[in-house]
Amino acid sequence: MVELRDSSGRHWQITIGTSEATCDDETIANEHIFEIDARPNRLWVDGQLAHVVKVKDDWWVHINGCIHVLSIDEQGAGGSGDEGGMTAPMPGKILEILCNVGDQVETGQTLIVMEAMKMEHRIAANGSGTIAEIHYDIGDQVDSGAALIDITGEE
Amino acid sequence: MVGPDWMEGAPRPISKILVANRGEIACRVFRSCAELGLGSVAIYSEADRGSLHQQTADESVFLPGDNLSDTYLNIEAILAAAEETGADAIHPGYGFLSERSSFANAVKGAGLVWIGPSAHAIDEMGDKISARRAMVTAGVPVIPGEELPLENPDDMVDELVRAATRVGYPLLLKASAGGGGKGMRMVHEPRNLQREYAAASREAATSFGDGTVYVERLLEKSRHIEVQVLTDTLGNAVHLFERECSIQRRHQKVVEEAPSPVLDAITREQMGEAAVNAAKAVDYEGAGTVEFLLSEDGEFHFLEMNTRLQVEHPITECISGVDLVVEQIRVAAGLPLPFTQSDLTIRGHAIEVRIYAEDPSNNFLPAIGPLAMFRPPTGPGIRLDTGVREGDAASIDFDPMLAKLVVHAPDRDSAIRRMKRACEDFVLLGVTTNLGFLSDIMGHPAYHAGETTTDFIDVNWPEGWSPEISDVAPFVAAASEHYGLSRKATTIETEGGRGSPFNPFLSLRRSFP
Numbered sequence: 001m002v003e004l005r006d007s008s009g010r011h012w013q014i015t016i017g018t019s020e021a022t023c024d025d026e027t028i029a030n031e032h033i034f035e036i037d038a039r040p041n042r043l044w045v046d047g048q049l050a051h052v053v054k055v056k057d058d059w060w061v062h063i064n065g066c067i068h069v070l071s072i073d074e075q076g077a078g079g080s081g082d083e084g085g086m087t088a089p090m091p092g093k094i095l096e097i098l099c100n101v102g103d104q105v106e107t108g109q110t111l112i113v114m115e116a117m118k119m120e121h122r123i124a125a126n127g128s129g130t131i132a133e134i135h136y137d138i139g140d141q142v143d144s145g146a147a148l149i150d151i152t153g154e155e
Numbered sequence: 156m157v158g159p160d161w162m163e164g165a166p167r168p169i170s171k172i173l174v175a176n177r178g179e180i181a182c183r184v185f186r187s188c189a190e191l192g193l194g195s196v197a198i199y200s201e202a203d204r205g206s207l208h209q210q211t212a213d214e215s216v217f218l219p220g221d222n223l224s225d226t227y228l229n230i231e232a233i234l235a236a237a238e239e240t241g242a243d244a245i246h247p248g249y250g251f252l253s254e255r256s257s258f259a260n261a262v263k264g265a266g267l268v269w270i271g272p273s274a275h276a277i278d279e280m281g282d283k284i285s286a287r288r289a290m291v292t293a294g295v296p297v298i299p300g301e302e303l304p305l306e307n308p309d310d311m312v313d314e315l316v317r318a319a320t321r322v323g324y325p326l327l328l329k330a331s332a333g334g335g336g337k338g339m340r341m342v343h344e345p346r347n348l349q350r351e352y353a354a355a356s357r358e359a360a361t362s363f364g365d366g367t368v369y370v371e372r373l374l375e376k377s378r379h380i381e382v383q384v385l386t387d388t389l390g391n392a393v394h395l396f397e398r399e400c401s402i403q404r405r406h407q408k409v410v411e412e413a414p415s416p417v418l419d420a421i422t423r424e425q426m427g428e429a430a431v432n433a434a435k436a437v438d439y440e441g442a443g444t445v446e447f448l449l450s451e452d453g454e455f456h457f458l459e460m461n462t463r464l465q466v467e468h469p470i471t472e473c474i475s476g477v478d479l480v481v482e483q484i485r486v487a488a489g490l491p492l493p494f495t496q497s498d499l500t501i502r503g504h505a506i507e508v509r510i511y512a513e514d515p516s517n518n519f520l521p522a523i524g525p526l527a528m529f530r531p532p533t534g535p536g537i538r539l540d541t542g543v544r545e546g547d548a549a550s551i552d553f554d555p556m557l558a559k560l561v562v563h564a565p566d567r568d569s570a571i572r573r574m575k576r577a578c579e580d581f582v583l584l585g586v587t588t589n590l591g592f593l594s595d596i597m598g599h600p601a602y603h604a605g606e607t608t609t610d611f612i613d614v615n616w617p618e619g620w621s622p623e624i625s626d627v628a629p630f631v632a633a634a635s636e637h638y639g640l641s642r643k644a645t646t647i648e649t650e651g652g653r654g655s656p657f658n659p660f661l662s663l664r665r666s667f668p
Contacts, residue, residue, distance in 0.1 A: 002632070002633040002636045002637060004629050004632055004633060006624065006625075006628070006629055007516075007622060007624070008621075008624050010624075010629075012629040012633070014629060014630060014633035015633075016633055016634050016637040016638075021630070021633075023626075023629075030630065032627065032630045032634075034630075034634045036634075036638055036640065040640060040641065041528060041640065041641070042640075043631060043634060043635060043638075043640060045627060045630065045631050045634070046627075048627075050631045051528055051530070051582045051584065052584075052631060052632070052635040052640055052641075053527040053528050053584045053585060053641060054635070054636075054640075054641040055524065055525060055527050055584075055585045059631075059632035059635055059636065060527065060528070060584035060585055061584075061625075061628045061631045061632055061635075062528075062582045062583075062584060063625070063627060063628060063631060064579075064625075064627075065578075065579025065580065065594065066579070066591060066594075066622070066623050066625060066628075067583070067584065067588075067590060067591060067622075068622075068624075068625050068628035068632075069587075070628060070629055070632035072636065089517065089520045090520055090521055090522070090523065090551070091523065091551050092551070095357070113354075115361070116521060116551060119337065119358070119405070119521075120354050120357070120358060121520065144523065
């Protein structure tokens with residue numbers, strides 16, 4: 001079985017060669033016909049040509065004029081989601097930190113200003129609560145996905 | 156050094172051109188050099204080792220150093236590279252040093268041919284305030300509003316607030332030396348003024364080394380229309396019609412087309428004439444662009460003049476049949492323009508989209524990743540200008556623009572259909588791009604109707620854009636994983652040995668439910 005998550009967050013469990021699959025735990029039909037030929041990165045599905053390539057844990061799929069990204073998801077449904085912290089959307093440098101540990105912040109409030117690709121980006125609070133931890137200082141270089149700030153929520 | 160035959164008798168003959176740039180524009184110029192019988196020289200930094208532009212040139216010179224000031228902005232090193240390789244002319248491309256008068260002067264001072272306008276024209280037009288003054292003198296209409304140069308960020312807060320109040324909201328804070336959307340901030344409410352000012356000033360200081368910012372009234376619901384001009388050093392000047400570049404995100408152009416879907420023949424002629432006057436006012440030489448804002452009532456105002464080749468120059472080349480890079484080179488060599496205004500006509504319709512490595516569903520944030528598959532569309536009337544190929548990566552080192560996709564067709568409707576098809580056919584996998592968004596713009600009724608104002612994206616996607624969700628793609632991914640359809644064996648060696656390396660002897664395998 002292959003477990004995948006699509007860009008809208010749906011969790012898919014698909015076993016090739018069987019007639020059923022699940023999407024968000026709901027059973028759906030698997031009636032697709034696949035053909036693969038001797039060339040890598042190519043696959044025919046129901047007579048349509050798809051181009052595919054895997055980068056790390058993501059399958060990139062081009063089919064019917066659209067590009068889709070499906071992530072291999074071994075965690076199962078509910079394995080991801082909001083962690084309450086905020087992460088850097090891209091690699092870059094911290095320019096400004098607009099909050100302190102212990103501050104009360106509200107959703108949408110700008111907490112950090114980053115620079116990447118010569119543009120400034122504002123990182124806003126993704127929930128209301130108290131700043132529990134700030135992981136970087138001004139001038140620090142951060143990687144994409146690095147946790148920047150932890151907020152303890154008041155849900 | 157001997158130049159090609161056509162160069163014979165030119166006042167400033169050229170035989171080998173160094174391009175002080177990288178990426179697609181360097182490749183663009185190198186291809187023209189090859190076709191013209193001219194030698195070409197690339198410069199490249201560590202991050203560009205093995206890049207397409209390095210490979211496309213006849214020769215290349217490595218510029219060491221981690222910062223742009225060591226490489227693509229290093230005048231001394233660039234001139235040394237020209238001397239070392241025997242290049243006798245320098246083409247600056249766009250961005251980097253293209254609009255630095257000190258560079259133009261240094262190139263000429265070194266006895267080389269500068270493929271661009273004079274230092275005087277660059278300075279006059281590069282400073283937005285002196286440009287406005289020159290335009291007022293030349294009788295070219297300028298944007299209403301107050302000019303206020305701000306030189307020292309710390310002392311200027313009070314003055315800024317007063318000026319902003321006089322100019323009125325919404326307003327635009329612009330870096331005097333800015334461009335390309337950098338150092339430019341919209342301010343809709345007084346309470347955001349200081350924050351946006353600090354950001355604009357800082358961006359300007361980082362990108363242009365000059366933190367001067369000024370205040371201008373923001374004209375909403377307007378169109379960004381620019382006119383291509385071409386002048387030689389013998390006093391001949393023509394315009395090559397307009398480009399409409401209204402569809403922008405973060406003040407950076409995303410879709411451009413020529414001609415504009417709304418301009419009537421009279422306005423076109425007036426704008427063309429104003430653009431030629433603007434160029435003549437600063438004794439312009441070569442290819443330049445005069446930008447105007449066209450308001451709803453049909454009035455147009457001078458925005459700025461770009462004293463370089465524009466990113467979107469290919470659409471003008473499509474509709475005019477003129478190769479702008481070739482003309483730039485001929486003009487720099489001192490040759491006359493081979494045509495007059497009456498020789499020029501608009502042929503068909505052209506559209507360009509800029510393919511960026513960015514996430515249009517997340518505020519257009521730049522994205523990075525490998526270009527694991529890069530298969531551009533083909534067919535009649537399709538042109539791709541790019542500096543990357545399959546196997547390269549979108550990195551944080553440079554601008555996130557990957558390619559310019561250009562189509563040319565007999566009329567606007569067929570050009571739109573052609574572009575939509577081309578976007579859909581582009582197989583670009585491994586990094587998030589705006590291709591799906593571009594395709595949706597091409598399919599949008601407002602775009603078909605020509606309602607291309609500068610707020611097009613905000614108006615038509617007020618809640619932001621999200622990609623189409625597919626119910627088939629997960630099955631394709633699952634089958635790909637199941638059969639181990641990835642080219643790189645390493646990527647399918649997952650723990651537990653799931654998926655088998657691809658077997659080249661397996662010619663056809665079918666899987667039925």
